[in-house]
Amino acid sequence: MAVTLTNGGGSETVTFTNAFELQLWAGSPVDDTAWLDGNAGGSYPGSLTGFLASNSDGNAVGGYKLVCGTLATITDADTLSAGGDGSKIIAVIIGDTPDAADAVTASVSAGVVTFTVVGGPTATSTTMWAIVA
Numbered sequence: 001m002a003v004t005l006t007n008g009g010g011s012e013t014v015t016f017t018n019a020f021e022l023q024l025w026a027g028s029p030v031d032d033t034a035w036l037d038g039n040a041g042g043s044y045p046g047s048l049t050g051f052l053a054s055n056s057d058g059n060a061v062g063g064y065k066l067v068c069g070t071l072a073t074i075t076d077a078d079t080l081s082a083g084g085d086g087s088k089i090i091a092v093i094i095g096d097t098p099d100a101a102d103a104v105t106a107s108v109s110a111g112v113v114t115f116t117v118v119g120g121p122t123a124t125s126t127t128m129w130a131i132v133a
Contacts, residue, residue, distance in 0.1 A: 003067050003086035003132050005113075007078055014078035014115060016128065017069050024064040024131075064090065067130045071115075074104055074123040080113045086132035089113050095127035 005016040065086065071094070082089050088111025094104055102123040105116045113130070117123050 002084050003065055003082060004084035005067065005069075005080045005086075005089070005130065005132075006083055007080055008112075011075075012078045013073040013075045013122070014080060015072050016080055017072070018067060019069040021065050021067045021132075024066055063133075065132050067132050069128060070125055071104075071123075071128050072125045074115050074117055074126070075121065076115070076117040078115045080115075082111065082132050087111070088133050090131040090133055092131075093129045097123045097126045099124050 002018060003021055004018070007014045067086070080089070089108055090111075091108060092106045092113050094106050097104055099120065102120040103118040104123045104126055105118065106113050106128075107116075108114075
């Protein structure tokens with residue numbers, strides 16, 4: 001399955017088309033520490049007392065992925081959230097829009113990207129790279 005980036009619904013118009021994604025194998029996001037929990041109550045070859053590895057609390061996520069694609073029809077305050085093989089967006093980089101009157105900026109908070117369109121009501125299209133956990 002691939003990472004999907006979908007808008008918040010309602011009147012939001014932004015669409016993301018995934019061109020490709022790369023597994024970065026860079027570990028888990030800093031705030032995910034389930035890998036430190038040990039084998040909580042399970043058995044382990046060699047019976048390492050005191051080391052009980054477990055990732056059963058749902059905090060550990062897969063490694064980071066670099067998702068690359070295009071954005072279309074971006075309206076001010078549109079949002080994108082990760083789905084599929086992605087659980088949250090960590091960071092984004094946005095390319096320039098072909099319409100010189102429009103500029104798009106993005107901010108990431110709580111795993112969601114929010115777009116701001118400057119110089120027009122809607123930006124036509126641009127490229128986007130996202131780091132997704």
